[in-house]
Amino acid sequence: FTTEAGLYTASDQIVILTPDNVDSVLVNSTAALVVEFYASWCGHCVAFSPEWKRLARDIKEWKPAVDLAAIDCAYEDNGPICSRFGVKGYPTLKFFHAYSKPDSKGQGFREGPRDVRGLRHKIIEKMETHEEPWPPACPPLETASKAEIDNFFETNSVEHLALIFETSNSYVGREVTLDLLQYENIAVRRVLRTEDALVAKLGVTDFPSCYLYYPSGNFTRLHVQNEARTFYTYALQRLPGVLRAGKPPPVTSDLLKNTTEDQWRPFNRSRVYMADLESTLHYSLRLELAAHPVIKGEALSALQRYISVLAKYFPGRPLVRNLLKSVDTWLKGQNDTELSYSSLRDVLDNTAEVPDAALPDGVRWVGCQGSKPHFRRYPCGMWTLFHVLTVQANEAAGKDPQEVLQAMRSYIHSFFGCQACSTHFENMAKESMSYVGTLSTAVLWLWSRHNHVNNRLAGALSEDPHFPKIQWPSPELCPSCHGVKKSGEHTWNQEELLTFLRSHFSSEHLLSDYLE
Ligand code: FAD
Numbered sequence: 189f190t191t192e193a194g195l196y197t198a199s200d201q202i203v204i205l206t207p208d209n210v211d212s213v214l215v216n217s218t219a220a221l222v223v224e225f226y227a228s229w230c231g232h233c234v235a236f237s238p239e240w241k242r243l244a245r246d247i248k249e250w251k252p253a254v255d256l257a258a259i260d261c262a263y264e265d266n267g268p269i270c271s272r273f274g275v276k277g278y279p280t281l282k283f284f285h286a287y288s289k290p291d292s293k294g295q296g297f298r299e300g301p302r303d304v305r306g307l308r309h310k311i312i313e314k315m316e317t318h319e320e321p322w323p324p325a326c327p328p329l330e331t332a333s334k335a336e337i338d339n340f341f342e343t344n345s346v347e348h349l350a351l352i353f354e355t356s357n358s359y360v361g362r363e364v365t366l367d368l369l370q371y372e373n374i375a376v377r378r379v380l381r382t383e384d385a386l387v388a389k390l391g392v393t394d395f396p397s398c399y400l401y402y403p404s405g406n407f408t409r410l411h412v413q414n415e416a417r418t419f420y421t422y423a424l425q426r427l428p429g430v431l432r433a434g435k436p437p438p439v440t441s442d443l444l445k446n447t448t449e450d451q452w453r454p455f456n457r458s459r460v461y462m463a464d465l466e467s468t469l470h471y472s473l474r475l476e477l478a479a480h481p482v483i484k485g486e487a488l489s490a491l492q493r494y495i496s497v498l499a500k501y502f503p504g505r506p507l508v509r510n511l512l513k514s515v516d517t518w519l520k521g522q523n524d525t526e527l528s529y530s531s532l533r534d535v536l537d538n539t540a541e542v543p544d545a546a547l548p549d550g551v552r553w554v555g556c557q558g559s560k561p562h563f564r565r566y567p568c569g570m571w572t573l574f575h576v577l578t579v580q581a582n583e584a585a586g587k588d589p590q591e592v593l594q595a596m597r598s599y600i601h602s603f604f605g606c607q608a609c610s611t612h613f614e615n616m617a618k619e620s621m622s623y624v625g626t627l628s629t630a631v632l633w634l635w636s637r638h639n640h641v642n643n644r645l646a647g648a649l650s651e652d653p654h655f656p657k658i659q660w661p662s663p664e665l666c667p668s669c670h671g672v673k674k675s676g677e678h679t680w681n682q683e684e685l686l687t688f689l690r691s692h693f694s695s696e697h698l699l700s701d702y703l704e
Pocket of ligand 1: 563
């Protein structure tokens with residue numbers, strides 16, 4: 189039995205309960221938990237599982253206060269646990285407050301809508317009425333009064349206080365409060381429209397709207413494209429001095445100092461650099477592949493696909509494109525069932541001296557520079573390379589919509605040095621890559637999977653504090669990509685996104701600074 193056997197995997201950000209961990213997860217936890225008891229054979233459970241996964245991604249930032257879990261009651265070893273909690277039908281949702289006792293059966297979570305928004309609101313209600321002891325990581329969720337705000341900075345040492353003015357039936361204030369709970373130097377409070385004195389003092393006319401309030405008594409309205417949760421959250425996480433808790437504060441001068449090997453190269457964060465793409469090719473072809481002295485079987489076909497899409501779509505300088513084409517031609521002419529890396533290396537280094545063909549040696553990271561040598565670089569280059577290739581295939585009206593994605597999938601599977609990355613990527617590919625039926629869907633598929641990874645890695649140790657993982661592109665980078673539904677839920681405008689991605693990763697838009 190593995191934890192991957194049921195409807196959820198470890199990449200879903202859902203705690204998978206087993207006989208071994210159930211007590212340590214549910215009993216005396218500092219966070220509340222909402223548990224889904226399901227049976228993997230039950231059709232309703234299968235239908236509900238994508239919503240539960242979406243919810244897990246949507247409230248990922250709330251984890252220290254409230255987390256999601258799931259248990260497959262159809263797995264025999266789990267049966268006694270499901271009976272212990274009195275579960276008779278599937279799926280059953282139960283709320284376990286923080287510091288639950290060993291004999292707790294959890295509270296019912298039955299009525300109400302089963303979509304992300306409805307479930308999220310229900311969780312907020314449960315958290316608001318949470319009995320003592322309160323989960324220590326959960327910020328206050330009740331409404332703030334003028335008296336509290338007047339004295340706020342006497343008892344709180346944060347730089348920013350964000351006030352969300354709203355009506356009593358709005359959840360936005362509480363959602364944003366929880367979205368920011370892992371961030372330091374900022375507090376969020378909701379203020380009701382009926383709090384006349386504060387509304388009058390700040391001259392608030394729109395509900396919801398967000399104001400930043402400072403110790404001096406000054407205040408300014410937070411300007412956002414839409415008065416909705418996601419837009420407030422994006423903007424507040426990016427305020428100066430606001431940083432994810434537990435991360436060392438980024439020191440700007442760090443970036444300007446010489447790192448161990450390289451001079452910092454100033455660059456425009458909203459652009460893509462050819463130097464990163466060439467550095468990625470160098471690293472992948474000359475270092476990563478070199479770890480495979482003999483390439484055969486699945487790995488050999490992975491290499492062929494990879495080189496083939498590079499030769500077709502890499503929008504490089506003529507010199508580099510010629511080289512990639514010569515490698516592709518050479519590879520296609522190899523009839524042996526295996527290949528030695530050294531023979532490939534000779535072609536890469538153009539020892540036969542094909543005119544005007546070369547792949548520059550060495551790396552010069554620019555848009556993929558990290559504030560420390562262990563941040564960003566090659567994996568950043570790899571994502572960027574494949575975004576560029578999906579866009580190029582779309583522009584070139586390639587025949588096979590999955591050609592680039594399958595090349596990426598097999599390269600990552602056979603060669604990408606980060607094994608956990610490759611397992612996660614393969615899981616995502618298995619789940620949905622086969623549904624990609626057009627070249628433009630391929631562009632969007634890669635964008636959305638990359639955002640899945642960003643969601644999972646936000647706050648991880650590998651995140652460069654200077655380059656926080658966000659759901660990309662931000663509203664500043666592409667305002668028209670973002671929208672809100674009538675319900676206030678954030679939505680991506682797929683058409684605008686596609687236009688944006690096609691331009692952002694287009695060959696005309698690539699910058700050639702720092703090329704040798
Ligand atoms: P990256 O995520 O590398 O992104 C590079 C640049 O692409 C960003 O700066 C931004 O300009 C742009 N971008 C960001 N999001 C998107 C998007 N959705 N669509 C288009 N462009 C975007 N690390 C792990 O720790 N665990 C893993 O499981 C893992 N899996 C990976 C799987 C693959 C296939 C790859 C290539 C990398 C994986 N990594 C994983 C590495 C991780 O995703 C990052 O690449 C790495 O942490 C460097 O992050 P970064 O800040 O440079 O941004």
